[in-house]
Amino acid sequence: MLHAVKCSPFIARLINSDAGLLTELGATLHRPWTAAEMQSWLDSHEVVDDAGLKRALRQLRRRVMLRLIVRDLNGLGGVDEVMQVVSTLAEISLQFALRHITGWLESQYGTPIGEESGERQQFTVVGMGKLGGSELNVSSDIDLIFAFAEDGETNGAKSISNFEFFTRLAKRLIAAIDEITEDGFVFRVDMRLRPYGSEGPLACSFAMLEEYYQNQGREWERYAWIKGRVVAGPDQGLTELLRPFVFRKYLDFGAFASMRDLKVQIQQDVNRRDMHDNIKLGRGGIREVEFIAQVFQLIRGGRDASLQVKPTLSVLGLLEAKGLLPTHAVRELRQAYIFLRNLEHRLQYLEDTQTQDLPVSEESRRRIALGMGYDDWNAFLDVLEQHRTVVQRHFEEVFNDPADECTEQEVPRQREVALWKRALQGEEAVEAMAQLNYREPAETLRKLLSLHDSPRYKQLPELSRQRFDALVPLAIKEAAQEVNPDQALIRVADLLDSICRRASYLALLAEYPSALTLVTRIVAASPWLAQYLTQHPILLDELLDTRNLYAAPDFAAMHADLEQRMTSLTGDLERQMDEMRHFKHAAVFRFAAKDVAGELALETLSDYLSALADIILDVVIKTVWSVLRHRHREQPLFAVIGYGKLGGKELGYASDLDIIFLYDDEAPEAGEVYAKLGQRVNTWLGSITSAGTLYETDMQLRPDGASGLLVSSVQAFQLYQQEKAWVWEHQALTRARFCAGNPQVGATFECIRESVLRQPRDRQSLAAEVVAMRQKMHQAHPNHGELFDLKHDRGGIVDVEFIVQYLVLAHASQYPELTRNLGNIALLDILGGLGLVNAALAHEVAQAYRDYRRRQHAIRLQGDQKARVPLDQVEREVSAVRRLWQQVFSDDA
Structure with a gap:
């Protein structure tokens, strides 16, 4: 006492x-x-x-x-x-x-x-x-x-x-x-x-x-x-x-400028009233810690409801957990906040007055030092100054105006500004563009300045126009560093034009000029990615944390994160669907950033995209089931089976999903309930919302195709595969796998799949049917041009797939290892090792298949729908595939 x-x-x-x-x-x-x-x-x-x-x-x-x-x-x-x-x-x-x-x-x-x-x-x-x-x-x-x-x-x-x-x-x-x-x-x-x-x-x-x-x-x-x-x-x-x-529905990066302005007003009041010793409003004070926490709440609270908590210390913990502030920054801010709040209380314990000013009398100073646990005022003051300095540094790191912190190299030179503002015109402007490394300076400048004359630009609010005017010169400078600067600049300009009416996105790029550098690099690498970013500009936020952007994905954490997001939005179907689409787009964009940076092998990318699809399918099932009326059990005995590229883990950025739905449930109402579940899952995947779509789906591989039931029991599926399925459906089964839902149903499917694939077959009739089906596909995709179609032409991707599928069906009864869904490249090496085909030729075809997929992927990234190349670029690969085809089917036909 x-x-x-x-x-x-x-x-x-x-x-x-x-x-x-x-x-x-x-x-x-x-x-x-x-x-x-x-x-x-x-x-x-x-x-x-x-x-x-x-x-x-x-x-x-x-x-x-x-x-x-x-x-x-x-x-x-x-x-x-x-x-x-x-x-x-x-x-x-x-x-x-x-x-x-x-x-x-x-x-x-x-x-x-x-x-x-x-x-x-x-x-x-x-x-x-x-x-x-x-x-x-x-x-x-x-x-x-x-x-x-x-x-x-x-x-x-x-x-x-x-x-x-x-x-x-x-x-x-x-x-x-x-x-x-x-x-x-x-x-x-x-x-x-x-x-x-x-x-x-x-x-x-x-x-x-x-x-x-x-x-x-x-x-x-x-x-x-x-x-x-x-x-x-x-x-x-x-x-x-x-x-x-x-809390805005979108990411509100304009909050930085607003909070910065508010802090300036507070600082002016502090200066006017000589309140520099005020530990709440002064330099490095309590208010600065609160501003740091709350600006992230304003920016992201509408998208992430977990950030709508009230206490400052709780917000700081969330910012650390979500990677929005570094751990050391949160630790220092937390320590400083607790110190300052303890000090605030002791200042008020003196006389029960509402004050945050350091005392001037020696007696009060002695009491404060004692209450804070220090021997004297100066020892206390040293620690206080350390905390205030730390808070001020973190505050400035978060709120510094990017226009003030750019180095001379980062600030666009007057030439870029003059080009956009039309201070340079005619030949002088064209010459300036040429000096900046633009190869078509006149045409590129004409396209760029057409934005300046557009009604959309002229109707922008003043603040948005100021930000746009600051960003375009930066874009001119950044695009000039790319291999094809003209293309890069026009793509960036188109992106800026498409987002300019969303002030928050302009604010994001204005606050983080380094993000514009990454945008330029990404859109320069791929028109498909440029379009993707234009369609989903919310993905610009992904550019802010390059550690996360380029990090290897943690799919278990991603799965848990998506489930948590869906749970937090229970009861709001529209927001759930949008949130799942945002999740998918963000993940794809992170993969693409690594891809265009050359840090991702094609097989790894396909594995990533396939794992992402599996996660989304699984969470969609759980989300839909949780609100399905008349559901008769806690967890559904239901599974999604992937075929084609999903089944073979060869998904690309824009691949659709070949899937079927199976259930294994003897309840009388099971068929009706799972039919509704399958229908809802399909709707979830394909519906177009304000956030876009998840996946196009193809359900034609289900039993009896388009005329069959949307959902099948495992018993009906097994009977169909054993007694009614066509050979091409067994071919498709070689690439099928359990993707999502109940693992027990998935295991039952795998047993059926292996049993069907291991059925003894007459090789001659099998070969004839496979060749006939290949001929039908070839006729359905005619190529009258001079370029070689990597997928459909003879000696291309489809030929490799048919070779592997035929060999699996022909020999799995003798070699069970061929039923494993390992992908065409691994299966070719196994087939060669078993002596079923020439090992050296099988290896050569495997490499050809890898090269085809790599080329196909690169072409799709450039926005082309058909993957076609001059034949002389792939002549050796085509020859190898054709030779293996001849060896396999001339021997067995």
Whole structure:
């Protein structure tokens, strides 16, 4: 107790004013205050009027503050306890006062009734700032906003409007908490955050709040509402009503500039009022830590609901977990925040005043150093300065204006700016483009400047146009470094043009000029990727963390992440579908970034894309099943089987999915239930939403094709494969695999597959059917040009696939290892090793197949639909495939 008195004159006065407090403290010091204990204390006092209400609340505050401060100064509690207990005191006090004052007013005027609903109207108290975040300090103001759902009037004999009723309620509630009596006060109440500030009404209807924030809400009000939380009275849907104002659906990188401007205003006020020793608003203070946490909430909170939490320390932890801030930065910010909040509390313990200024008197300085655990003021000050310096450094790293931090090499030279602004014209402009390495300078400049003349550019808001004007010269400079600079610049310009009406995307590139460098490199490498990025500009966000962009994927973590996202959006089908599409597009884009950087072998890329499809299929099944009506079991006995490129793990960027659905469930209703599940899964995959689509699907390989059932039981599938399936369907089965759903059903499918593939077959009739099917395919894809079609022409990809499929079907009964779904390259090597074909030729064909796929992939990346090349480029590969075809089918036909 003596230590607390030395640190806090306020505590000394409190004890001297009421000797009974010390006795109470001795019996309760070992435990922190709880909401239940506070409520019980208040309920034990009879309150019949405003005077009694004020007395009870203030006497409770004295007891709470005494125990809380003594516990904190003696190391029995900590900063978390202080913030939580004071916030709880505020909530309990507001709720207790609201309950009594509401009753008194209703006895006088009647119950307020909504004019639309005809129902009783209730008062909603929103805590803003530190109260909303459950982070109050011991002498904190509480920032409040008062609201009620509907206008109308009371139903008493002395009727008044709901607005007047709730305004009277607001005034008496404020007085109950804020007014200074002989017992002191509870909390100072600040109402300046309400609509229209001090000039606005004390209580607003929900309709008025919605209209105000939709049409007049300012950026600083979005920042304030991040911590907005109903602390007394019912929510009545207010939180959901205002959520779109606070958290945008898109990634809102414009928040950087807004928060930067707000900090500048605060800094100007600090300078004007000489508040440099203020640990909240001054350099490296509490507010800077809060801004760092909250800017990420503003940017990403609409897309990631988990970031909509209130307490600053909780937000910092999430930023670390999500890789948005480095671990060391979060550790340093957390340590600094706790130190500064402890200091803030000790400053207020001195005299129970709302202050964040360092003291000037020697006695107060001595008390603060003692309370913070230091021998003297200078030792304390050294540590404080270290924390403030760290906070300032991290704040500047997050909020520095990119225009201020660019080096001379990064800033576009005047030439690029002059070209875009038309300060250079005619031959002079063309010559400048040529000097920058552009090969078609006149035409490229003409195309670029057509954007300057477009209605879309001219109609941009001023801030967006400023950002666009800053980005185009950077694009001119970056594109000039590419192998084909003209092509690269036009693609980047087209991308900027397509996103310019979404201010947040321009803001992203303006805030992160290095992202524009990556964009240029990616779109220069592939028109397909340029189009992909244009269709899904939200993927620009993926460019900000190059560690994640180029890291090897953790598919288990991705699976868990997608499941968590779907669970968090349960009940909102549209957002679930959009979120899954965003997830897929982001993953594909990360793979593509590694691909165009030359860091990904084609086989690895196909493995990645196939694993991604498996994850999406599995989570779609779980998500659809969880909301399927009439489902008869907790987990479905249902599986997705992949054929073709998915089955062979050879997916490309734009591949569709060849799939079938199987179930193994003897319940009478199983067929009907799984038919609905299969239909919904197919719809999930193929539906076009605002976020695009997941996959085109092809279900024609199911039993009986397009005329067959969408979903088959494993028994029906087995019977069909054994008795009715065509040879080409058995060929397809060589590349089939279980992709998603119930593993037990997948294992049953695999047993059926192996049994069918190992059936003894007459090689001569088998060969004749395979050759006939190949002829049909060839006729269906005629090539009348001079170029060689890598997929369909004789000696191409399809020939290799048919060779392998035939050999598997012909010999699997003798060599079970051929039933393993290893891919064509591995199977060719096995076939050669078994002596079923010439080993050297099989190896040569395997290499040809790898080369074909590599070329096919490169051509598709350049945007061409048909993969065709001059025959002389692949003559050796074609010859090898044709020779193996001849060897296999002339021997067996």
